Amino acid sequence: MKKNCFMVLLIFLINTFCFSLTSAAPLYGDLNSDGDVDSLDFGICRRYLLGTTNLNDIVPADLNGDGEVDSLDFGYLRQYLLGHIKVFPIESMATPTPTDVPVTPTPDPEAWKNNTGTINLGNTITYTGEGIAVEGSIVKITSGGDHEVFGTLSNGMIYINTKERVKLRLSGVNITNSNGPAIYFDDVDKAFITLTKDTVNNLSDGSTYIYEDAKGTLFSNDNLEIKGKGTLNIISNYGHGIASDDNISIENGNITIKAVKDGLHSNDETKVSGGNIFIEAGSNAIDAGEEIDISDGTIIALSQKAVFVSEIELIITGGTIISTGSYELKPSSNSTQPSLYMNLGSSNPAGTLFRIENNTVNVLTFAPSISYNQLFFSSPMLKEGTTYNVNIGGISTGTNTNGIYYGGTYTPGNINLTTTATLIP
Known part of the structure; x- marks a missing residue:
């Protein structure tokens, strides 16, 4: 009897388990x-x-x-x-039918690093390394490699078309192009730009392009990563400053962008984890098809339209962000750093100071180089739930660096406001 009861219980448990798996x-x-x-x-x-x-x-x-x-x-x-x-x-998915698959050797994904070279720009362009050619004032790269670039190209371009990865180490480069981008990654596995320490690099494009797919002065059809301890100045007369049809990742470097359209533009994610970035944009400052992720660095973004545009979310977990322009995208719930936002109503002329204080202690004194009626500020210095005083106008005797005033004495203006720091202002 006990055995029969045990068998009944076992069958019941098995059926219950199978039902739970299927349901x-x-x-x-x-x-x-x-x-x-x-x-x-x-x-x-x-x-x-x-x-x-x-x-x-x-x-x-x-x-x-x-x-x-x-x-x-x-x-x-x-x-x-x-x-x-x-x-x-x-x-x-359907249940696959097992088949014999021939085993092929896996190519070394790091082999591209072995092709190192140099590119010296000028009236006569010289180079070392494999997969490089010169056609007039255009440098064409058709193989993966790691190349250091020097010199000046008064009306030309570096053009890259290969299925491999390519890194350009900019070491005192000046490139202008009257009819297209200065650097054009047309097709790569991944694009890398490294700014060599203590060098200044300048890129500018023309007001018209003969390349239909190119969207900016520095453009990549694929993932673009920028880092280094040098300086990069970009002027865009046609489209965006830095653009990618995939992701943009900026790890460090001193980057200044003045663009008639977007400052940074990506079809996928834009990620900033360091560096000092200054943007003046005729359209949006940072525009991403996916999320915008800011975890470190300093971003000054001055926009005629929206500061941030993303189809997914804006995540702020660190860094300092100072921006003026319309504020259409709020930080998402994944953000961990407080921010301030103010709509001032009327427009203030370019150069009009605003100062943020915590109990008379200066947090930020800033003068945008374009007119503004909205401002946004995020910083590790802000404390969630704390109310800050904002003064519009006034005069500072401090040192101005990209609009930020350091030191000196501040004489307040006539407009005094308050706002509270929150994760989602």
């Missing part, structure tokens, strides 16, 4: 188990890939069914949220 199918893409697939799940996936969070269950995040959660799954989630796909690959 609890995962909602793919729902990483926080709230029943929806949205930007919150996108943020969780991103932080998991960066190693800043864990997943309780990888099944909803494995969107292509390969047993891993990686950048491919991140890409599928992005396409789903943007409406480019309706279902994830795992949801339309």
Whole structure:
């Protein structure tokens, strides 16, 4: 009798377990188990890939069914949220028929670094390294490599077209081009710009382009990474200052952009993790198809239109941001650093000071070089929930660097306002 009862109980448990397996199918893409697939799940996936969070269950995040959660799954989630796909690959998978797949050697992804060279610009262009050619005043790079660039090109361009990675180390470069970009990564696996320490580099384009796909003075069709301890000055007379059809990542460097359109423009993510960036934009200061992620550095963004534009979110976790222009995109709930925002109503002429104080202690004294009626400020110095005094106008005897006044004496203007620092102002 006991044996029969045990068998009945065992069968019941097995059936219950099998039923739970078949009835609890995962909602793919729902990483926080709230029943929806949205930007919150996108943020969780991103932080998991960066190693800043864990997943309780990888099944909803494995969107292509390969047993891993990686950048491919991140890409599928992005396409789903943007409406480019309706279902994830795992949801339309059929059971594969095993086949014998020939094993082919995996190419060395770092082989491009072995092709090092130099490019000396001038009336006569000279170079070393493989996959480089000169046609008139255009330097063409058709192989992956790591090249240091020197000199001046008065009406020409560096043009890159290869499936490999290419790094250009700018070491005192001056390039102007009357009919296109100064540097054009037409097709690469990834583009790298390194600003050599203590060098000043200047890039400018023309007011018309003969290259239909190019969008800015420094343009890449693929991921673009910029870093270094030098200076880069960019003037855009046609389109954007720095543009990429994929991601833009700025790690450090001193970068000044004056553009008739956007300062930084990417079709995917724009990430700033360091550096000193000054932008004067005729359109938007930073425009990204995906998220804008700012974790460090100093950004001064002066815009005739919107300061930040993103189809996903603006994340601020560090750095100093001073901006004027319309404020259409607020920091998302993933932001951890407080910010201040003020709509001043009427426009103030270029050069009009504003000063932010905490109990008479100066936090920021700044004079935008364009007219403004809105201002935004985010800094590690701000404390969430603290109310700050903002004075418009006045005079400072301090030293002006890109609009920021250091030291000196400040004589207040006639307009006194207050605002409170919050994570989402």
